[in-house]
Amino acid sequence: MTTIQRIWRIKNTLLRLLSTRCLDCGFVAYPPKASCPKCGSRRLIKEELPKIGEVLSYTVINVPLRGFEEFTPLIICLIKLGEAKVLAELVDVKPGNVHIGMKVMATLRRSAKTLDGVIPYVVKFRPLSLGSS
Amino acid sequence: MGAVRRVYVAGVGMTKVDKHTETSLRDLAAEAAFKALDEVGNEKPEAVVVGNMLSSLIEQENLAALIADHIGLRGVCGLKVEGACGSGGVAVLAGYSMIASGLYDRVLVIGVEKLLERPTPDTLRGLAYAADADYELIYGVSFAGLNALIMRYYMSKYDVRREELALWSVIMHQNGAKNPYAQLRNEITLETVLSSPVVADPIRLYDACPLSDGAAAVYITSEDWKKVSDTPILVAGVGNAVDSPDLSSRVSLDEFYASRISAEKALRTAKLDIKDIDVAEIHDAYTITAAVSLESIGFAEKGKAAKLWSEGRFRPGDKPTINPSGGLKSRGHPVGATGVYQVVEVAMQLRGDFPGVSVPSEIGLTQNIGGVGSNVTTIVLRR
Ligand SMILES: [Zn+2]
Numbered sequence: 001m002t003t004i005q006r007i008w009r010i011k012n013t014l015l016r017l018l019s020t021r022c023l024d025c026g027f028v029a030y031p032p033k034a035s036c037p038k039c040g041s042r043r044l045i046k047e048e049l050p051k052i053g054e055v056l057s058y059t060v061i062n063v064p065l066r067g068f069e070e071f072t073p074l075i076i077c078l079i080k081l082g083e084a085k086v087l088a089e090l091v092d093v094k095p096g097n098v099h100i101g102m103k104v105m106a107t108l109r110r111s112a113k114t115l116d117g118v119i120p121y122v123v124k125f126r127p128l129s130l131g132s133s
Numbered sequence: 134m135g136a137v138r139r140v141y142v143a144g145v146g147m148t149k150v151d152k153h154t155e156t157s158l159r160d161l162a163a164e165a166a167f168k169a170l171d172e173v174g175n176e177k178p179e180a181v182v183v184g185n186m187l188s189s190l191i192e193q194e195n196l197a198a199l200i201a202d203h204i205g206l207r208g209v210c211g212l213k214v215e216g217a218c219g220s221g222g223v224a225v226l227a228g229y230s231m232i233a234s235g236l237y238d239r240v241l242v243i244g245v246e247k248l249l250e251r252p253t254p255d256t257l258r259g260l261a262y263a264a265d266a267d268y269e270l271i272y273g274v275s276f277a278g279l280n281a282l283i284m285r286y287y288m289s290k291y292d293v294r295r296e297e298l299a300l301w302s303v304i305m306h307q308n309g310a311k312n313p314y315a316q317l318r319n320e321i322t323l324e325t326v327l328s329s330p331v332v333a334d335p336i337r338l339y340d341a342c343p344l345s346d347g348a349a350a351v352y353i354t355s356e357d358w359k360k361v362s363d364t365p366i367l368v369a370g371v372g373n374a375v376d377s378p379d380l381s382s383r384v385s386l387d388e389f390y391a392s393r394i395s396a397e398k399a400l401r402t403a404k405l406d407i408k409d410i411d412v413a414e415i416h417d418a419y420t421i422t423a424a425v426s427l428e429s430i431g432f433a434e435k436g437k438a439a440k441l442w443s444e445g446r447f448r449p450g451d452k453p454t455i456n457p458s459g460g461l462k463s464r465g466h467p468v469g470a471t472g473v474y475q476v477v478e479v480a481m482q483l484r485g486d487f488p489g490v491s492v493p494s495e496i497g498l499t500q501n502i503g504g505v506g507s508n509v510t511t512i513v514l515r516r
Binding site: 001002006007010014029030031033037038056057058059060061062063064065066067068071074076077078084085086087088089095100111112122124 | 254255257258261265266267268269270271272273274275277278281282283285286289330331332333334335336377379380381382383384386
């Protein structure tokens, strides 16, 4: 569950997948950080991540957090996007067809209602080739 | 770390880990605290430090005041320390620091948690607050789900079989069955784990620790005041380290960086090597957490922990024996209290009066983890 304020505040980061790249050591972090996790530098630039990547790991959740029941079974992945990793939901695929290394692409989807009763849109991922769904 | 004063565990106490429907949070804390205080002749502490993660679930904050007042300690210094499921460990670290710095001589550290008072969905949501609310929880991922991502990654990278990981739960229930303070005292088989419901694939119910209520307390003192105990145990080293709460910005997904760093710090301050450890209580919230922790601490090479315990390592009789209490899996995991339970259990092992699986030992280690390896405290104890 989340709030309108939170969704509004992070909408750019979340919908455009904005990471931070360190100008000193090059480390790319998503979620974006205020200082580089690797070298501590504050010289960071915002950088949009690629929208196509591959599944590093995944889980199929039968008991999601309260409010997400309609998305069950919920498939959550760690996805390699360029030099960064992103955690997100995978949609348009049967749980049995997900595999490590699977190519996926970002898509805009509806999420669970916020605590204030609004339906937000977030970035989810779907298989790149429709044949694998 | 600069020069610090020596710190001792002079008294310990704990409640059985259980579903304590009839006992309030303050009374659980009092039971553990009074046992620890009784061990030191009821010598009044100068400060109370409380470890807790989720008392807001039962609509109660300000725990140091609540508990200190309830146990007759109005006027003492009081504070609560939070580090998610690692709150107990950081509470002991805070108490240690108060004595090591010279501020106080006698501190009572209490870890307490009641996870079974609210309906399970509320508690599970609370536990997930240890993760990144902005970028992880907006997808509805549970705490088990985050650990499942690590588990699948690890199994795939190191070609570790499901059955090998599941065996950890069987071993833990064997140990916990002999521990009168443990929550789950039944022995189980590999089949119990492998046929239990899938929570977050590949994690099944019996890969996971139970939800628990419980409290544990340690009375710690300076060198001058260790005389309040006949069997003081030296806190030889402490170390804490944090990592990102989110998994995605981690450099590595197959080790807990904060676990490794905190263990290194604790061993360095203790001037000891990992090979010196006779007994350890580690944070096996899930079978995968046991494997990654053992490797990050340095008890096993990367990818090898499950192979080692399948060969019989880490069990009673081995050096080190890991989790003679039954660990989080069997003893249970009252989150903010767990780190304090671990210190109580290892101190009792060194004193020779732990009532379950007994491990004759000189040097012990505890490691308590908050989040998926994001706030980790390691403590080295010495007889
Ligand atoms: Zn950098």
